Each structure stands twice: as C-alpha cells, then as structure tokens.
Amino acid sequence: MKRTYEERTKKRCLIDALKILAILFTIIAVMIGIELLVEGLTVVKDLTVNFETEPMGVSTESEPHFSWNMSSKVKGQAQKTYEIRIFEGEDGSGNPIWTSGEVESGDTMYIRAEGLILEKEKRYSWRVYVQPTWGWKVVSKAATFVTETDFSETDWIIPIQEDNKVSLVRTQAEIRRMTIREAYLYITAMGNYRAYVEGKEVRGTGGSQTVLAPGLTDYNHTVTYQTYDVTENFRDNLFDNKATIGIALSKGWYGDDHGESSLYEAAFGPDDSVCEMGTAVRLILRYADGTTQTISTGSSGWYSGNYSGVEIGGIKGMIETDVPDGATAGISEEAAEESGESGEENSEDTPSAMTRRIGPVSCMIDNRAAAVTQGWTGDDYIEQVDKWTGVTIARYGGTIVPSYAGTARIADEYEQKYETAYCYHEADISDVGSAGRPYGEALRHEPNTVEKEKDAIRLVPGEKLICDFGKYLSGQVDVTVSGEAGTVITLTYAERLNEGPSEDELTAEETDGRAEISGEGSEDGTAGGDAAETAEEPDGPIGSIRLDGAVTNIYVLGGDEEEEFFPRETYQGYRYVEIETDEILTIRKITGKVFTSQGRKTGEIRTSNDDINRIIESIAVNRLANDVSVPNRSVRSGEREGSLTFAQILELTDLYTADTRAFFDHFIATVQEQGRQTEGIYGLTAPLAEAEDNMNVAGGSDAGIIIPWQLYQMTGNTAVLEEHFNDMATYMNRVYTESYEIPLNGDFLAIAGTSGKYMAEIYRMYDTEIMQKVSEALEREDFAAAYEERLVQFREDFMNKYLDEEGNILSASADGLTEDKDGTPIVDNSQTALFWALKLGLFRNEDQRVNMLANLVSGINNPGSMLRPGDAEDTLNVGLLGIGVALPVLSEYGYTDLACDLLKTKDYPSWLYDLDHEGAGRNPYGYAMDSVGEWMYRYLAGIAPDPERPGLTHIILQPAVDSGRTLTSVKASYESMAGTIRSGWDASGGKIRSYTCEVPANAAATLYLPISKEQADSMRVPRGAEYTGTEKRNGQTCAVYELISGTYRFRVPME
CATH class of the missing domain: 2.60.120.260 (Galactose-binding domain-like)
Known part of the structure; x- marks a missing residue:
C-alpha cells in the first residue's frame, strides 16, 4: 500500500528526531565520561591541622588552621572554591558541627576555622569539598584530630626514686562493663616516660612508637604532654571491669647533667636540691551511652616501685x-x-x-x-607490699602544653x-x-x-x-x-x-691545627x-x-x-x-x-655523580640522627641540646629533606619563650644548656629571627610571624642598644678567621633586613619603615668601615686584629667575610663587586697552593658562619661550576674528605656541612620559593647546570605544602640539553632556563608554558617561561 506524502514526511521527521536525540545522548555520555575522567584524575590530599597529619591534642582555645593540596593529571587544574566541613566522630559523616560554607578562593593552606567551638577530649573528623576549574566537585577522604585536655585539676605525683634507677608507677581502677567508643591517654612527665595501658605500650599516630617523651623543654617554665588513642586496648572490656595504667620514669634531659646545668632542681617537687621525677596522667573513657569516666593521677590508688631492673x-x-x-x-x-x-x-x-x-x-x-x-603493666598483677609504696603529691608552677613535635619516634622505615x-x-x-x-x-x-x-x-x-x-x-x-x-x-x-695515627705522629702540615678544630x-x-x-x-x-x-x-x-x-x-x-x-x-x-623527630621523607635528589650522591645520602642520615626533640649540634659529641647556630644553618636543608615543619614550629616557640623570660636574650642553646649560654651572640642567637623567617618562606604561614613578632622586635631592640657579646671567635672553627665585630655588623644588618620584610608581610608599615631606615644607615656605616675603594673587605685590619682568641689567624678578604658581603650586596659599584668576586674565586681556587700555603686547591677555609652561605652565593653570582668543584674535591677540608674518613667530625664544620642540602635543592635542581609569594604556591624553577662537567644530570622532587614539585635536567658538554619539571595542581611557576635567546626562539614551547623573553638571573642568561600546573619537558636545541 502506497504511503501518502504526509505519512512519508512524518516518518522522515521521526527518523531525523531520533538521530538528533541519539547525537544528543552521545554528546551527553561523552561529556559525562569526560567529567568522570577528569574527576578521577584530580585528588584532594595531604590534609593537615596545624602542620600535622591527624594530630592529637589540638587546642580548643585557639582556632586551628587547616591545609590540603591537590594532585591532578589535568594541566592547569586549579581550585575555584572550597568548603571545609567538620564532624564529630572519625568517619566524616552525618551533620557537620561547623562548615566554612562554599568559599570562592584558591587558598589551600592555613585556613582558620573562625567561630569553631570544639569540646575537649574528643575526636573530630573533617573533609574538604573542592570545585576545580575542570570537572565536578572533588571530596577528600576524611581526616581526624583529637582535642586537648585540661591538667589544671590533675595532681602531679612523685614516685619512689633511687639514684639512676628507672621508677615504676601504676594504678588499677574499676570501669564499667560497656563498650568503650573512645579512650585517650593524656600524659606528661618530669623526666622521660614509657606508658602502658592494659599491658600494652601506647603508640602515636599511625602506630608509630614514641620515645624520649615528653621531649626537651625549659622545665622551669614549660612541659609538653602527649595524647594517645588507646581505644583498641579496651576492645575486650565487656568481660573486664578493670583499667590498668603503668608508667616507667627515667631521668631524660630533665634529670641528667643537662638538667643540673640548666638549674631544673627547683622546677618541680618539694626538694629543690635535686631534679625529682614525676608524672601527671589523665585517661578518658567514653562509653557507648555517651557517658565518660576519667582516671587521673592522685594520692589514692597509685603505687610506685624501683624494681625495674634498669639504671640509666x-x-x-x-x-x-x-x-x-x-x-x-x-x-x-x-x-x-x-x-x-x-x-x-x-x-x-x-x-x-x-x-x-x-x-x-x-x-x-x-x-x-x-x-x-614481671607483668606489672597488666590487669592481673598484684602489688607486693614490700616492693611497692605510695606516691607523693606535687605541684608544678609552669605551663603544660600539648605537643608531639618535641618527642621522637622509632622510624621503622629506616x-x-x-x-x-x-x-x-x-x-x-x-x-x-x-x-x-x-x-x-x-x-x-x-x-x-x-x-x-x-x-x-x-x-x-x-x-x-x-x-x-x-x-x-x-x-x-x-x-x-x-x-x-x-x-x-x-x-x-x-x-x-x-x-x-695519633696526633703526635702526624706532621705539622698534616695537623695544622686540625686537632683543635676537630675537637x-x-x-x-x-x-x-x-x-x-x-x-x-x-x-x-x-x-x-x-x-x-x-x-x-x-x-x-x-x-x-x-x-x-x-x-x-x-x-x-x-x-x-x-x-x-x-x-x-x-x-x-x-x-x-x-630515633628521630623528623616526619616522612619529603625530598629526593639524585645526580650522575656517585660521590655527590654519597653526600646526599649522608645528609639524609645525619639529619635524621640529629633532629631529636630539638635540633642537636651532634649526637656523637654528646651535645644533645638545641643549638641555635646549627638550627638556623640547617633548617632549610631539614625542610627540604623531611617533614620538619611542626618540629621547627615547636622549636622556635621554645626559643621565643626563652627570649621572653630573659627580656630579649635568645642565647646559644634552647632551652639553655648552660648558664653561660645566656647571651646574644652573632650567628647564634639570631636564630630567633632567622628560623621563623625561613619557615615562613617555605610554608607561607604568616601565623609563624604574627605569633612571634613582638618577641622578635624585643630581641632586635636589645641588639640595637647593647649589641652582641663576642665570647667566641668571629667565625667559629674557621681556618682563616674573620673579626667578631665584622660578623656582628653582618648579622645585625641581616636581621634588620629580615625584620623589614616580616613587617611588610604583616602589613606593619610603621615597623617596616623604621627597620628600612636603620638598614640604610647600617649598610652605609658598614661600607665606610670595612670596604675600601677597590672592593677589598677589611675583615681584620678595620678592627686592628691579626688573630682570634684561640690563635686562629684573622685576615682581610676572608672567605666568610666575602661570602656575606656578596650575599647582602655590600658594595657601591660594579667594579667593587667584580673585585670582591675575583678575590673570592682566586682564594678558593688557590692555584698551586700559592695564595693559601698548606691548603689544597679548590677548598674552603670558612668557619661555621660561612659554610651555609658559601655555595648559594657562588651560584647566585654564576659560579655553580666552582660550587660543584668544591663538592667533588677530596682534599681537606671538604665533604668527600669527611665521608672518606667515615664522616665522624673530621671537618671543622661538623654537621653544619649538611647545609649544602639546601643548595642542592634550591640551586642545583632549581626548586625555590618565590620570595614575593612564599609557600611554593608560586615556584621559582632555575636549574643550575655545571659547566665544569662534573655533573651531567640531576633529578629532584619535593613534597611541599602545595604538592609535589619535580625538577630535573640532563646536560652534555657543560650545556643543558633537556629539562623536565612538574608543577602541582593549583600552583604556578616561573622557569628560568639557562639557554640563549637563539635557542629559546627556535625551541618548541610545551603546552601550558608561555615564553616571555630572556633575562639575566643568578649570573646566567635565562629564557623565562610562565608555567601553569602540569608536567613539562623542554628539549633544548644545540647552539
């Protein structure tokens, strides 16, 4: 039967409509697939509270700050909006108790939870909901934190103690036969403790084993406490109505030689002639019906004994x-x-x-x-009356604050x-x-x-x-x-x-004062x-x-x-x-x-040179070993105390190599508290190890200014500066009015010395420059102007005294000195003096700058040992205050090849000399030599924060290629607060041939690639990179590229 025209037309229209619908469904399906793909390629991760992952003991008195970062395989991915939601419990579900609301911002770090009210002794969880520029909203996994307790109504107890014996403390309390949903042990001590609940030793976040707790503080004024989740210890309590706490107390820093020299005897306890060990404990049990029970130290039910079998x-x-x-x-x-x-x-x-x-x-x-x-930590143990006695109640007049950062952990991964x-x-x-x-x-x-x-x-x-x-x-x-x-x-x-060989059996040339230098x-x-x-x-x-x-x-x-x-x-x-x-x-x-106080590893760097790789490995090992509770000078030497000199020299290396942000945040709080107690004297150690350390010394006490500034540069957290600004200003005022004491050499441990007055002027200027920048960052315009005015005057005074017309640095003759207090010769144009003058730009014109560099380079090269008789070619003769700035200054002025030569030499003193002789303090600088780690990441690999935008949300990438051909490749990565940053280069003939990098999501970078304009003009620019021209930076001609987030590979054409 023939269809009419109308019927045929309707059929064609229906078919066309179905085709259109099919196309639309296909487009929608593709779009959904792309959305799902993009969503799967973007992750919100690395959630932290107050610098820490899943912290225990978060303050309820101040607003915590929340941070996260993003990773994505989508180039240019960034955060458009975020929302933080905080929940009760551990799974991040249900109705939030607080939300930030959706905030249109790319900020991911140090977000304050304004108006958040937290209860003490409770676990909370939180999530971040991020709307990225590409794709659907991304939700983080839940992260948790546990809040602090209040020790104000908790008694301290003193156990029986005898000489060096470890004292034991225990209690057993009756509890309800009901499921325990949460159980937290809050504990502190005078001395070190080892704590057990229900016969099991307590563990920190992630199951790590805490040691040397509560850590080193100024016990006269502050002691920290730690929080442990012991919920798992009570899983079987339906069949048990007892809770047992056991604590082993040892002297720690508080009761040993350190405590005696720091005068802690009167900090605690009735006997002011000895450092009495003690502890304060709170065990919080939260049952299934919501009720809580607290077991705390007191005179009743607590027993002590000294039959531990341990003397320490x-x-x-x-x-x-x-x-x-x-x-x-x-x-x-x-x-x-x-x-x-x-x-x-x-x-x-x-x-x-x-x-x-x-x-x-x-x-x-x-x-x-x-x-x-045996078995004294468990429920079934019965105290024998002749082995156990009661405890004494004591009061502590200082402050008890929550902190894990000052403790150490057993690093099973090492x-x-x-x-x-x-x-x-x-x-x-x-x-x-x-x-x-x-x-x-x-x-x-x-x-x-x-x-x-x-x-x-x-x-x-x-x-x-x-x-x-x-x-x-x-x-x-x-x-x-x-x-x-x-x-x-x-x-x-x-x-x-x-x-x-013994020192007596070495020749004069071989010793040359090295016994004194090496201690x-x-x-x-x-x-x-x-x-x-x-x-x-x-x-x-x-x-x-x-x-x-x-x-x-x-x-x-x-x-x-x-x-x-x-x-x-x-x-x-x-x-x-x-x-x-x-x-x-x-x-x-x-x-x-x-044992270490460092967190997870954050930095990796490898080079084509096996010897330099040995130095890198040694740095990582040494930093693990010496960051224990405080930045130690040296575990080997027994100087297990917070050295302010070593801390400021090594901080940046530590921040690159491992998660030490909370560690330094805790340490600088100790330093600033010390300054408050002494009205502006930071001292040489923190807490003070000896009474004679209580003085301001150039290059030592300046840590109170330098450490928070460097921490801010790497993290972008202005709270570090805000919290300590007044204390820093007080210190500066004291330096301005009283200057520094100079009890040690100007450049301690130098082979060729520098006037102590010279170094005092250098650090006064450096601190003033930092304080000007700190004031600007905090928008304290009045302070910024005052510091700038002082800085201008200090620079002028310095150059009038120490700089001659040709650009020579009069680091000895200007002060009328020829040798230091220990007989070390003091010289004009000393390497340390030149490094610092160049670092701070202390010259009036280009001719002076060129002459200063010529003096420095020729002094290091020392051809034929003519300029420094008895010293090898391509070596340093700086001291403790010069070693940290030496290689960075060389690279900033275009001498990376010379910096690499210094790394590869095996003559005394050098990094490889140290390693070839088993690295046991052979060189005068000891572990300060590890400061070269910062140079490797910041200059050699070229991963640096932007000084105008701290925190590495905007990154400066500038690889420094070794024109001397010691190195043909470098590969580095750094887990920053903003995410993973990678940088690597390959070279041949002393010229860069390829460069790869990764900029984390929600971040950007400026790349300074050391190639000529002709190479840049002929090179294909990767997608996401914008070529903006060439400029001179760090002594090199560089092609400049602006990079959005993503991975890049630049193939450099031959010249």
Missing part, C-alpha cells in the same frame, strides 16, 4: 657501676634471692666473682631484678640490619702496628654460627663481636639473646674503627687521633676518641629462653657496635633502630 643516667648522663661477671649486679640482695640468684653461688671457682669496673656506662638492664615485677660482622680476641691484636695502624691490627675471624640456626651467632668469653651497620645511625641496637642467668653482656657504640681527645690505646688522609682503616677495636659521654650498655640475663634488650630512654650515635660476654652467649637478632 638520662640522655647525656652516665652511671658508674660495679659489674661482677656472672654475679648479682645492680640489684638488691632481696631482689636477687627473689629471682633465685645469689652472688655467693659462683664466687669461689671462677674469677667471675671478681668485680670489674666498666665506665662510662649509659644504661644497665638486669633482667633478674626485672623478674620481680631500621638497619648489620651489613658485616667479625670477631677478634684481645690476645690476637698485634702490638707492633704499622705507619697506618700504630695501635696494632686485630686478627679477624668469622663469627661462630649456631647449628640449624642460620642467623644466630655463638659468642664465647674473651671474644669480641663487631657489627658494622654500614651507615651512621642514631638510636639504639635491639638485640635478642639466649644464655645462662647472670651472664653479663656489654655493648659499646662507636662511629669508627681504631682511628689510625680531638687523647688516644687511649684502642683508638687513635686524627687520621692523615693517607692512613688506612685499622682492623682493630672500635674507636672511641670522639665519643663524648657514655657509650656502653650493660645487660644481665635473667635466664629466659630468649631475652630482648632494647633500651629506649636514651640514644647513641653509631655505625659500629662491639659486643662481648662473660659466658657463652647465643645472639639471635641484632637490629639497628633509628
């Missing part, structure tokens, strides 16, 4: 102890009888009854004494098994020696193994086992052994083997002095000459099938551990554990 002298202290071989040691007669041991049983047949004195000893653990109180081990007998050491090994050579032999036990070692009396962990560690060795009860084991820690001691027959660069590593006993303080641990076996010894109340710096025994011993496990 604190962090820096030592114990002198008589150790009978195989006999009762370190415990009372009644405790020995209790454990079935007696010193009389084996006193006649063997010489083991003879007492041998070993010292200095850091720690002694006697497992026979510990058997008396756990190290020994690489090699060998045994030797004292009788097998040749006393003849050789030129390289004057104290003789030990005849090594492989350790005896245990049949059918692959990793076990059998050690016999008279034999010593040396384990080499292959790298420098800071912490303790965890050892598991088997042996007869009463067997005495001795562990001695060291950084090197027998050290080669040598005298040899004791088991270790030599400073080694000549040609000396071989002896096959002898471990060296101890540079180990200041107690480095020996003594363990006495209790007779169990296996016994683990792992003291965590102090720490050691070591690479080698020597183990000996007085009875046959089976060693089943030897593991090196690392």
Whole structure:
C-alpha cells in the first residue's frame, strides 16, 4: 500500500528526531565520561591541622588552621572554591558541627576555622569539598584530630626514686562493663616516660612508637604532654571491669647533667636540691551511652616501685657501676634471692666473682631484678607490699602544653640490619702496628654460627663481636639473646674503627691545627687521633676518641629462653657496635633502630655523580640522627641540646629533606619563650644548656629571627610571624642598644678567621633586613619603615668601615686584629667575610663587586697552593658562619661550576674528605656541612620559593647546570605544602640539553632556563608554558617561561 506524502514526511521527521536525540545522548555520555575522567584524575590530599597529619591534642582555645593540596593529571587544574566541613566522630559523616560554607578562593593552606567551638577530649573528623576549574566537585577522604585536655585539676605525683634507677608507677581502677567508643591517654612527665595501658605500650599516630617523651623543654617554665588513642586496648572490656595504667620514669634531659646545668632542681617537687621525677596522667573513657569516666593521677590508688631492673643516667648522663661477671649486679640482695640468684653461688671457682669496673656506662638492664615485677603493666598483677609504696603529691608552677613535635619516634622505615660482622680476641691484636695502624691490627675471624640456626651467632668469653651497620645511625641496637642467668653482656657504640695515627705522629702540615678544630681527645690505646688522609682503616677495636659521654650498655640475663634488650630512654650515635660476654652467649637478632623527630621523607635528589650522591645520602642520615626533640649540634659529641647556630644553618636543608615543619614550629616557640623570660636574650642553646649560654651572640642567637623567617618562606604561614613578632622586635631592640657579646671567635672553627665585630655588623644588618620584610608581610608599615631606615644607615656605616675603594673587605685590619682568641689567624678578604658581603650586596659599584668576586674565586681556587700555603686547591677555609652561605652565593653570582668543584674535591677540608674518613667530625664544620642540602635543592635542581609569594604556591624553577662537567644530570622532587614539585635536567658538554619539571595542581611557576635567546626562539614551547623573553638571573642568561600546573619537558636545541 502506497504511503501518502504526509505519512512519508512524518516518518522522515521521526527518523531525523531520533538521530538528533541519539547525537544528543552521545554528546551527553561523552561529556559525562569526560567529567568522570577528569574527576578521577584530580585528588584532594595531604590534609593537615596545624602542620600535622591527624594530630592529637589540638587546642580548643585557639582556632586551628587547616591545609590540603591537590594532585591532578589535568594541566592547569586549579581550585575555584572550597568548603571545609567538620564532624564529630572519625568517619566524616552525618551533620557537620561547623562548615566554612562554599568559599570562592584558591587558598589551600592555613585556613582558620573562625567561630569553631570544639569540646575537649574528643575526636573530630573533617573533609574538604573542592570545585576545580575542570570537572565536578572533588571530596577528600576524611581526616581526624583529637582535642586537648585540661591538667589544671590533675595532681602531679612523685614516685619512689633511687639514684639512676628507672621508677615504676601504676594504678588499677574499676570501669564499667560497656563498650568503650573512645579512650585517650593524656600524659606528661618530669623526666622521660614509657606508658602502658592494659599491658600494652601506647603508640602515636599511625602506630608509630614514641620515645624520649615528653621531649626537651625549659622545665622551669614549660612541659609538653602527649595524647594517645588507646581505644583498641579496651576492645575486650565487656568481660573486664578493670583499667590498668603503668608508667616507667627515667631521668631524660630533665634529670641528667643537662638538667643540673640548666638549674631544673627547683622546677618541680618539694626538694629543690635535686631534679625529682614525676608524672601527671589523665585517661578518658567514653562509653557507648555517651557517658565518660576519667582516671587521673592522685594520692589514692597509685603505687610506685624501683624494681625495674634498669639504671640509666638520662640522655647525656652516665652511671658508674660495679659489674661482677656472672654475679648479682645492680640489684638488691632481696631482689636477687627473689629471682633465685645469689652472688655467693659462683664466687669461689671462677674469677667471675671478681668485680670489674666498666665506665662510662649509659644504661644497665638486669633482667633478674626485672623478674620481680614481671607483668606489672597488666590487669592481673598484684602489688607486693614490700616492693611497692605510695606516691607523693606535687605541684608544678609552669605551663603544660600539648605537643608531639618535641618527642621522637622509632622510624621503622629506616631500621638497619648489620651489613658485616667479625670477631677478634684481645690476645690476637698485634702490638707492633704499622705507619697506618700504630695501635696494632686485630686478627679477624668469622663469627661462630649456631647449628640449624642460620642467623644466630655463638659468642664465647674473651671474644669480641663487631657489627658494622654500614651507615651512621642514631638510636639504639635491639638485640635478642639466649644464655645462662647472670651472664653479663656489654655493648659499646662507636662511629669508627681504631682511628689510625695519633696526633703526635702526624706532621705539622698534616695537623695544622686540625686537632683543635676537630675537637680531638687523647688516644687511649684502642683508638687513635686524627687520621692523615693517607692512613688506612685499622682492623682493630672500635674507636672511641670522639665519643663524648657514655657509650656502653650493660645487660644481665635473667635466664629466659630468649631475652630482648632494647633500651629506649636514651640514644647513641653509631655505625659500629662491639659486643662481648662473660659466658657463652647465643645472639639471635641484632637490629639497628633509628630515633628521630623528623616526619616522612619529603625530598629526593639524585645526580650522575656517585660521590655527590654519597653526600646526599649522608645528609639524609645525619639529619635524621640529629633532629631529636630539638635540633642537636651532634649526637656523637654528646651535645644533645638545641643549638641555635646549627638550627638556623640547617633548617632549610631539614625542610627540604623531611617533614620538619611542626618540629621547627615547636622549636622556635621554645626559643621565643626563652627570649621572653630573659627580656630579649635568645642565647646559644634552647632551652639553655648552660648558664653561660645566656647571651646574644652573632650567628647564634639570631636564630630567633632567622628560623621563623625561613619557615615562613617555605610554608607561607604568616601565623609563624604574627605569633612571634613582638618577641622578635624585643630581641632586635636589645641588639640595637647593647649589641652582641663576642665570647667566641668571629667565625667559629674557621681556618682563616674573620673579626667578631665584622660578623656582628653582618648579622645585625641581616636581621634588620629580615625584620623589614616580616613587617611588610604583616602589613606593619610603621615597623617596616623604621627597620628600612636603620638598614640604610647600617649598610652605609658598614661600607665606610670595612670596604675600601677597590672592593677589598677589611675583615681584620678595620678592627686592628691579626688573630682570634684561640690563635686562629684573622685576615682581610676572608672567605666568610666575602661570602656575606656578596650575599647582602655590600658594595657601591660594579667594579667593587667584580673585585670582591675575583678575590673570592682566586682564594678558593688557590692555584698551586700559592695564595693559601698548606691548603689544597679548590677548598674552603670558612668557619661555621660561612659554610651555609658559601655555595648559594657562588651560584647566585654564576659560579655553580666552582660550587660543584668544591663538592667533588677530596682534599681537606671538604665533604668527600669527611665521608672518606667515615664522616665522624673530621671537618671543622661538623654537621653544619649538611647545609649544602639546601643548595642542592634550591640551586642545583632549581626548586625555590618565590620570595614575593612564599609557600611554593608560586615556584621559582632555575636549574643550575655545571659547566665544569662534573655533573651531567640531576633529578629532584619535593613534597611541599602545595604538592609535589619535580625538577630535573640532563646536560652534555657543560650545556643543558633537556629539562623536565612538574608543577602541582593549583600552583604556578616561573622557569628560568639557562639557554640563549637563539635557542629559546627556535625551541618548541610545551603546552601550558608561555615564553616571555630572556633575562639575566643568578649570573646566567635565562629564557623565562610562565608555567601553569602540569608536567613539562623542554628539549633544548644545540647552539
């Protein structure tokens, strides 16, 4: 049947309509797919509160700040709006208790929760809802935080304590048989604590094991407390109506030599003549029905005892102890009888009854004494009336504040098994020696193994086992052994083997004052002095000459099938551990554990040069080891205190290599509190380690100005500056009115010195410049103008006094000096003086600048050792105040090739000389040399914050290629607050050939690529990059590109 025209037309229209619908559905489906794809490629991550991931003990009195960042594979992805929602509980669901509302902003850092009201002792969660420029809204995973407690109504208790013994404190309270939804332990101490709840040791965020808590503070004024989630410890409490808390107290910094020299005796407790240990505890239980129960320290229900079996002298202290071989040691007669041991049983047949004195000893653990109180942390333990007594109530007049940043953790990710081990007998050491090994050579032999036990070692009396962990560690060795009860084991820690020639055996040229510079001691027959660069590593006993303080641990076996010894109340710096025994011993496990206050690793850098890679690895290891509670000067030297000089020199390296933002935020708060207590004196250490440290010294006390400024540059957090501005201004006023004291050398530890008055003028100017910028950042225009006026005058006065017409720096003659207080020669145009003058731009014209650079470069090159007789070519002779600025200044003035030459030299003093001699303080600058890490990230790889926009939301990328051809490639990454930044280059013939980088989402960068205009004009520009021309920067001609977020690869054409 024929269709009419109208019917055919309707059919065609229907078909056309269906086609159009099909096209529309296809477009919609594609758009949805793109949206879903884009959404999947963008993630909101790295949520932090007050610099910390999932913090415990967040203040309810001040508004916390919230931060996050984004990662995305969508080029140019950025944040258009954000919304923060805060919830009760841990899963980030339900109705929020607070919301920011949708805020149109690209800000992702330090967002204040205005109007937020938080309850104490409670867990909260939060999420961020981000609308990006491309794609649908992205929601973060939930992150949590737990709020603080209030100790104002909680008693401090003092346990029974005797000499160096670790004191035990415990309580057991009745609780309800009901599900516990939340349980938090809040604890602080005078001394260090180890805490247990329900028989389990408490752990920090993410399950990390906290050590050396509560950390080093000025106990006269402040002590910190920590918060632990112990909910899991009560999972089975439906069948148990008891809660048990156990605390082991040791001296820590508070009660050892540090505490005595810092006058902490009167900080706490009724006896002002000694540092009495004490603790304050609050356990908060929140039941399923919403009710809470608090168990806290007080006079009732708390018991103490000293049968821990552990004696320890604190962090820096030592114990002198008589150790009978195989006999009762370190415990009372009644405790020995209790454990079935007696010193009389084996006193006649063997010489083991003879007492041998070993010292200095850091720690002694006697497992026979510990058997008396076995199980004391659990519910089933019953206190024996003759072993436990009550506690004394005490008051503390200082402030108790929440903080984890001052504690340390056991960094399991850096756990190290020994690489090699060998045994030797004292009788097998040749006393003849050789030129390289004057104290003789030990005849090594492989350790005896245990049949059918692959990793076990059998050690016999008279034999010593040396384990080499292959790298420098800071912490303790965890050892598991088997042996007869009463067997005495001795562990001695060291950084090197027998050290080669003594100082007396070196020539004058070889020593040249290096003993004083390196802080040598005298040899004791088991270790030599400073080694000549040609000396071989002896096959002898471990060296101890540079180990200041107690480095020996003594363990006495209790007779169990296996016994683990792992003291965590102090720490050691070591690479080698020597183990000996007085009875046959089976060693089943030897593991090196690392203690550090650093967080996760944030920086990675690798180069084409193996030697420079060794320096990079050494820096990471050293920084882990020395950032413990405070920035230590040196674990090795026993100077385990907050050194302001080293902290300011090493801060930027630390901030690049690991998450240390909260660590430095905590430390600078300690420094500023110290300044308030002394009306503007920051001192040399924080907290003050010695009364004589209480002075303002150029390059030391200036940390109170420099550290917060550098932290602000890397994080963009103005709160760091706002919080401390008044204290910083007070310090500056004191410097202006009283200047600095100069008790030390102008440039401490320099080979060629600089006038102390010169360095005082330098730091006064540098601090003033920083304070001007701080004032501008905080919009304190009146202060900014006042500091600028002073700075102009200081610069003029400086150049009038120390700069001649040709551009020579009169760093000696202007002050009429020829040598420093220790005899170090002071010279004009010293390297340190030139570096600082160039850093601060202290010249009047280009001719002076050129002459200053010529003086500096020729002095470093030292061709044929003509300019600096006795010193090698391409070496530095700066001191502590010059080492941190040396390489950055060279790169800023276009001498990166010379900076690389300094890195690759192996002559004294240099980075590789240090490593080739096992890195144990061979160079005068010690661990200050690690400051070169900042140069590697900021200049060599070229990842730097924009000084006009701190916080790395806008990044300056400027790779510095080594025209001297030492390096042909560098690859680096940095996990900033803004996200992951990458930068890497390849070169040939001293010219860059390719460059790759990554700019994180919601960030931007300016790239200064060291190529000519002709190369830039002919090079293909990657998508997302905008070429804006060429300019001179850091002594190099650079093509300038503006980059949106994303990854880039630039292929540079040949010239």
